[in-house]
Amino acid sequence: MKLTAYYWERTKRYRSAMAGLEFIVFLIILAAAGPFFTVSPTHVDFNEKNMPPPGFMLEQSMYNASSGGFVTTVQHGSWAHPLGTDGMGRDMLAMLISGARVSLLVGLLATGIAIIIGALIGITSAYFGGAMDSILMRATDIFMTFPFLLLLILIVYLFGSSLTLIILAIGLTGWTGTARLVRSETLSLRTREFIIASKALGASHLRIIFYHLLPNILSSIIVLATLSIPGAILAEAALSFIGLGDPQVASWGNILNAGQGSLQTAWWVTVEPGMMLFFTVLAFNFLGEGLRQAFEPGGD
Amino acid sequence: MDKPLYEQYFNYISSLLHGDWGWSFGTSMPVMELIKTHWVYSFQLVLLSSIFAIVLGISLGIFTAVKKNSRADHIAAFFSFAGISIPHFWLGIMLILIFSVRLGWFKTYYDTSLPMLSLENLYALTLPVLTLGTGMVAGYSRYVRSAMLENMGKDFVRTARAKGLPESTVIGKHVFRNAMLPVITIIMLDMSGIVFGGAYITEVIFGIPGLGWMSLKAVFADDYSVVMAVTLIGAFLTLLFNLLADIAYTCLDPRIRYE
């Protein structure tokens, strides 16, 4: 715990990292509490469609088949929808909050899966060495040659676009980096005195791995995880953007994809989720970078 | 089709090796032909983006390393973080929104009828290159900066200064050349990811009929011979760029060259 406090102190020194952390915390609170103070993100009201944020206006016209003319109405922004509405009158704020939940879920779970798989493979490979190491590392190499995004698209296309599957797919394709890092860290630790000492004392493999190896490479894993989260979030957004996202949830990528067709009129539908995505990714990158520097020995 | 699976697989591999990549049912042409007509669009996009990113990324990296901890360095650091973080598909849309829709400077789509080697084509590729290149610039500038900084603290740099060499030589020759070693490796290893990662979606946004868009359409059309071929090309590119990285490293680092 003392160590945690120490690193916390060091991380606190990086202002951008703290700003990132604050944003992430804010996002988590928003995602958790948002549904209690906004309307439902699936609440549709066609009378309020394409409503701009307050301060903007939009002209909409309706064709009158019998006269061949148009009825034009001017839509003004209102504080009832502080971020405007989409083409179906859904509240953008509510949708963005729902999107935050999706993105955080994807980012954390997919990264978690990737890290666990990667760490297991990395540790097994390095700790047992020999043939096991060769086999696992060659497998990792081969896996790395697959074009990641194409693989993801293929999996999601073949097995359907549910959020669960997307998270699994991102997790299952994103572990190679962790495996390599954990392997090299473990390799350098394996021959250190305290490991050799525990081995000499007859500690079991599991005990050595969990009590001695893991805690020592944890900081690297935490940094890697923080820096991997944006990748997972972006992967989901990219999938959704090309139309392979889970259609049942309002994720930022989905909103972006749908808004693309009305770029000229309802610009806010594409601008807002993109901004959220951008800031979230930026926040995780800042935090990750701060952690990396804090964990770096002598990183002053 | 009723032969055992391993035999089908063997036949497939052996025909691949004979240059027969199968027939694309989604587009009614041999897969080889299809790839032949489409690769060049991806290639020009990736090539131009790389040139843009490498030139700008390296310059920026050197500049920020030399001006370490200055205001300019902090600003550049912020922008490179922003560049890494910005989702490039969104960036593409925003560029279209601003420069094509609002300002009307560019077309909202890529026009394949432009001659490949013309200024018009270069102009037409501006937004796609910016879209794909921004993240690359940001990434490369950070690699270069940290590699430069790492080498600036090296003893041989002090030696060079003690020799009375001008600072431009010290940085531009000794630090730079050493910093380039890891940077070139990283750039090379990045490349295959860019062809099938960033370029992919950039092509979709701008309607560039490159390998990325083609393979996406192939997935949607259940055109498996194309999907197979693209996956293989992806794997091949990864291996190729790994090899190129090794070769580049060997050429640049005499320590390896003479072993």
Next chain:
Amino acid sequence: MDSENELGTVLSVTGLCTYFFTKKGIVKAVDNVSFDVRKGEIMCIVGESGSGKTVTALSLLRLVEHPGRIVEGKIMFDGKNLLDLTLREMRDIRGKKIAMIFQDPHSSLDPVFTIGEQIAEAMTAHKGITKGEAKARVYELLKLVDIPEPERRFHEYPHQFSGGMKQRVMIAMALSCKPLILIADEPTSSLDVTIQALILDMFIELRKKFNMAIIYITHDLWVIRYISDRVAVMYLGIIVESADKKEIFENPLHPYTQALLSSLPGKKGRILLKGEVPSPVNPPEGCRFHSRCPKRFDRCEKIEPEMKEVVSGHFVMCHLYS
């Protein structure tokens, strides 16, 4: 040469202060250091690691890096204060008039350029000679430092050289512009003992041949006895004692010097110092050595002693002699 004054002094350092401004505080790595270097002599600066020897050397060429800064002092050379020179003027001094050799020959050479090119670089930068001329000159220099087959070696890279050979390359590089002063910062400490001796011999020989002064930095008393003409002893950023070699070895005055010399083999009554070197961020008040001094008394803790010339040419900074 007209750069020497009537006493034969080529370099005169007065009140040099080089501080490092770190987040934890100001580190006074070199604090009010003064010494002279005379023409053609080998002047040794000795001290434990962290005593400020290397920073002193780097300060002479103004090569101290951020966060370090020379805050005060004068370095007179060639009638000019080096600290007043512009960077461009300073560049003309470096490598040309004052050359430097560093501690670790392995890391001091750029691994990606041939050694020939690296040696020639200094000459082309200073003398504006052609590459061909430089090449011929490099061959000469390589021969001078006893590197066989210079024509072949010219095109080789540092990793193809052994440590001793690399240091010879460094020496050749330093000599390339025939400097008046050569600063050698522990040039042999990373080499085998047998090779050390060869290199030291080379220094002695070259000093004569080039008629240059050498500022030799080391922590190795054996080396000092072998090579030096004069010795300055540093402790925690200040020079506590300086004198001719003979004087120092026969009549060490400062308790610190006495303790140092007592560790030489064959000496009786070895003095063991207690404690560790205090942090240079907060050096002890009064005499900096008092916290470890076996002969300290009240005054030592409060008043900083002044440098005194006890015997002619023998300076010491200790309350015992005031």
Next chain:
Amino acid sequence: MCGRAALLSAGIGLSGCLERASEGVNQSVNTTSGAPKAGGKFIEGASGADAETLNWILVADATSLGYIGLTLDGLIAYDNNFNTVLRWMKKDIEVSQDGLAYTVTLRDDLEWSDGKPVTSEDFVYTMKNLMFADWMAYSYAGDWKEDVEGKSVFVEPKVDNETTFTIHRKTVNPEFLYTVTDLNVYPKHIASRYEGDVKGFTQAPELNDLSYTGNLGPYRYKEWIRNDKIVMERNPDYYGGRVNGEPYFDEYTIKIFGTSEARHAAMEAGDISSTAIEPEQVKKFKEMPSVQVFTVPTSQYQMMQYNMRDNGWEGLRNKNVRQALSMAISKEKIIQQVRLGFGEPAYSFIPKTSPWYDETGLLKLGAGALYDKNKAKERLVEAGYGARKNNEIQVINKNGSQIKLKLVTNTGSNVAESTAFLVKQELADIGIEVDIKLVPWETELRKYYINKVPGSDQEPRNNNGARAVSEESWDLILAGHFVDLLQPSGSEIFFTSDGGLNIYGYSNPQVDALFKKARSKDAMDKNVRKEVYAELSKLVSEDQPLDFFTFPTANIAFKKGVLGIEPGINMNYNYQEWYFG
């Protein structure tokens, strides 16, 4: 024309089928003075999927047919009023008195690219050896079959002479005429090289690049970059151009855009000559001085299918419940909110634009007086799905629980999604909860369309009999259907008990009989057929197997300079006569 293939529109809003293929001849109805000039490149902007093949017999998508139509005219075309315009034929198809023989007389100046004449032998060969051949598995072979003594057999084409052939039937079907008019042809001397060899035929380069088409169409294949554009160049030998040198355009390009936004921007910038405009943008484009926008009807209707099979809500099997639901959903709202006014309300499957349209007896649910949520509720109560509580009606299941319906539609279309949410809103007003499920079109076909009797070893199909159910349960599916305006009997696949695309398990013996009648000897008399269709429309609108929503109207923009266009439902029929003024 969008063939039978495309009758099932690829999900709402996904279809990009611009009708073309059939073209008119010698009918210059130019609206401007002065002779048309040749020259210029015409670029049509499209979005959606690219064509799959130019080898026409393999085609299963409308886009491919559109491309092929540029080089192969076909036997006839229909103008906006459905008048026949002869193309490859010298005179109209002659149907024998007994309705059993169809004689086609070809022009004598048709040539393949190698100069060989196009003969009736080529047509007969194409039918007998390719379309009807087992190895080929032609998708629409069924259109060329008839039931003879309980067996399904192919019709018999016979060569009469060089330019005349006759197709003989054993049973009468007045609407077979429209099948004949869709006939296309391969050169026998080339196609016969690949006979019996599916792979060879599929991959034959000369069949895939249309290099054999000679003077059979106004344009010739020049270049095709997949998913980007296809370029056709003027066919100088075009038989139709012998008189006045048409076609006028040097090149006809179809350029595919990734998004409608890009397409619109290209139109606005003048980079392309024509494209369809999305409803939101129509006003803007109509106001542009450089653009003309035509608002034209389409032959598609959008609707919501009620699942009457065992895996749907049991209430949907009751006609009154279906009517009640349709009564609660306003067609006007859908037209206004989703299509921004561009659409006509639909009450049955035959639109106003069809010559067979008859309004009498149509039950106009969801419009006017029959858009009434209270009446809808009352009707549900009558059917047993609700209870009255102090003048308030609560719509509930027979067991007292909340009625929940699962509505399925395809992803990737704002129109589909918006309509779905609108339906949800409307039905919420009468107390029915709708759960919207958006799935990719392919998934929709696989999991919701295809059905089979549980536990059986049936080959899954779109209609495997009354007891068959789809893999996933559903209650409502939003989709679009095309209707063949000249022969609405083609819609039997949707409405007869064993119709191939009757996925919702609709069965009405009367309807089955009427569809049969439309293709029988009795229907040789056009008046009889008119009556049959009127009756069918009425029956289907009463039964409401689906809630017909709208016949959307399309907006096609052209550069102001493009002349010779006759706006209408078949406006492309004379496209080779268009020119830049």
